[in-house]
Amino acid sequence: MTRTATLTYGDQTIELPVIEGTEGELGVDISQLRAKTGLITLDPGFGNTGACQSGVTFIDGDQGILRYRGLPIEQLAEHSTFVETAWLLINGKLPNKAELDQFSKRLTKHAPLHEGFKNHFEGFPLNAPPMAILSAMINTLSSSSCDGKLHEDDIDDLSAKLMSKVRTIAAYSYRRSLGLPFIYPDPKLRYVANFLHMMFSMPYEQHIASQEVVDALNLILMLHADHEQNCSTSTVRVVGSSKANLYASCAAGVGALWGPLHGGANVAVLEMLEAIHEGGMSAAEALALAKDKQSGFKLMGFGHRVYKNFDPRALILKRAADRVLGRLGVQDPLLDVARKLEELALIDPYFVERKLYPNVDFYSGIIMRAMGIPTSMFTVIFAIGRMPGWIAHWKEQNHDRASRIARPRQIYIGPKEQVYTPMDQR
Ligand SMILES: CC(C)(COP(=O)(O)OP(=O)(O)OC[C@H]1O[C@@H](n2cnc3c(N)ncnc32)[C@H](O)[C@@H]1OP(=O)(O)O)[C@@H](O)C(=O)NCCC(=O)NCCS
Structure with a gap:
């Protein structure tokens, strides 16, 4: 049965098709919205916008699920x-x-x-x-x-x-x-x-x-x-x-x-560990600072926009970090700071209640540091890793006959039409 969503605006009512993905995700298809009503949607950051139908990767942030091609x-x-x-x-x-x-x-x-x-x-x-x-x-x-x-x-x-x-x-x-x-x-x-x-x-x-x-x-x-x-x-x-x-x-x-809000986060983790160590701060003091909203300090490498339970990649990398650091026998004060922060945050009510767990950037930064990879290369290594995903998405889109050039719209909030003022009258 085809499902629809009903939108009422003024005296207009239209039916919009609801699209269902293979994992039960539902999306309202608004591709005819502007043509039928003159309305567009406004969704800064695209948090509610599905830009495409894709068969590459499935994420369920609440359940901590990540699957490549199933x-x-x-x-x-x-x-x-x-x-x-x-x-x-x-x-x-x-x-x-x-x-x-x-x-x-x-x-x-x-x-x-x-x-x-x-x-x-x-x-x-x-x-x-x-x-x-x-x-x-x-x-x-x-x-x-x-x-x-x-x-x-x-x-x-x-x-x-x-x-x-x-x-x-x-x-x-x-x-x-x-x-x-x-x-x-x-x-x-x-x-x-x-x-x-x-x-x-x-x-x-x-x-x-x-x-x-x-x-x-x-x-x-x-x-x-x-x-x-x-x-x-x-x-x-x-x-x-x-x-x-x-x-x-x-x-x-x-x-x-x-950008530091994306791939640059693993660099931010190491910079934070350096600042804590060089500032002579204890892990407990750093944690207290992160909980103080006035401080402007966040525990980098903790929390995630999508994963609100746990980041499955972080669980895998944590085990790898323990293994690699143990085998390499690396002595590094920053790694000690990281271990202490992790230990304290995992039992601290502030972090537990807000479901703030170490994310993938926390452990990847620590492992790469232990391997002798300089911080400046962390995001580059992320890019090498992400390349197959980019290629897969580029290819999927290129083969998709329904694909159109991306061209979002806007709600214009600039000046209304005005008359050009010659230079000597400004
Ligand atoms: C990843 C991140 C941007 C997710 O943001 P978000 O989903 O918008 O989460 P919110 O900002 O709504 O956070 C929820 C609560 O936890 C707090 N919080 C989130 N991350 C925190 C952190 N790393 N340290 C301290 N407090 C944190 C927020 O202040 C907020 O507290 P409140 O409910 O008392 O207001 C955020 O957790 C963060 O900045 N983490 C550090 C940077 C990082 O590691 N980024 C890499 C992500 S892969």
Whole structure:
């Protein structure tokens, strides 16, 4: 039975179709609202607006559920890798062995950057933020095809190329910030190990990452791979809706992710830990400050807009953090501050009553710090992880015949029509 919602405005009454998703989510289809009534909707921040129908990721924030293409994140974390999960997101099903092998080969083939790209890197100042370099260089990739075309009909190859080159660009942006020589990708290494090699090897000494570190980074990338219509993914879709190419769309996504309210939160966690430690504050004092509304201080890495019960990614990463930190035997005062904050907040009535649990950024920042990854690279690593999600959404939209260019409306609140005043009369 088709369900409808009834809207009454003045003496007009219209029936609006109600659309139901596969998990029972309901949405009122208002696509005919303006044509039929002259009204538009106003929803700042789009908190009540479904911009599309999507089959990529399902989130239930109240239940703490996250599924990629129907597969629970807990199962993927236990059995899969970042590369396999990327293929799943982009193609809608788990790959068979031949498909995964072909994808891996493509990732290896596309890892090196054109030698001419080195000139671009050299043009950036040494202290350039790696996110600025990443966004600029992804856009530069749009120009690197021999015939100037991006062959968007071969989305499999294009996706592998983007995912692989983003990893090389990220590592090179880090090397550039330290003035270190670029390290070429090693075709014998898998995706994550190769990234760590390009980040940390020296021409005279190869960095061999331990299995714990490789596994933990694999997990971090996988847990960040998609999160449905968040700010950066929506940006990728909006840019892609104008039929902009995949690279231009994802470069815009990097810009959106950069902000501290989005991907930059993991950096904010580390900055907070540093401030607490350097200010000589105890964890209990920091907690008291976070509870004091007048202080303007929040416990970064706690709370979530969507997950009001727990963040399933944070539960997985907490276990990984305990494991990795234990195995690496890292002694770091900031990690001690983090552990103490977590311990106290989890039993503090203020945090318990408001359901403020540590989120994914809290643990990912701690693990990356323990691995020796500098804070400036945290959001870049988030971007590497999110790339398959952006690609999957760009592809889904590009194949959706119902997709239209994104063009929201507004309620105009500026001046009414006025007459131009010549300069000498102003
Ligand atoms: C993530 C976040 C923006 C969610 O915001 P939200 O859903 O709008 O939650 P609210 O702001 O409504 O918070 C509800 C209550 O908890 C408090 N609160 C939320 N997060 C808090 C935090 N990190 N520290 C202290 N108090 C917090 C709010 O002050 C509010 O208190 P009140 O009910 O007494 O007014 C918010 O929790 C936050 O700023 N967290 C820290 C930043 C962070 O880690 N961001 C990464 C998210 S992945």
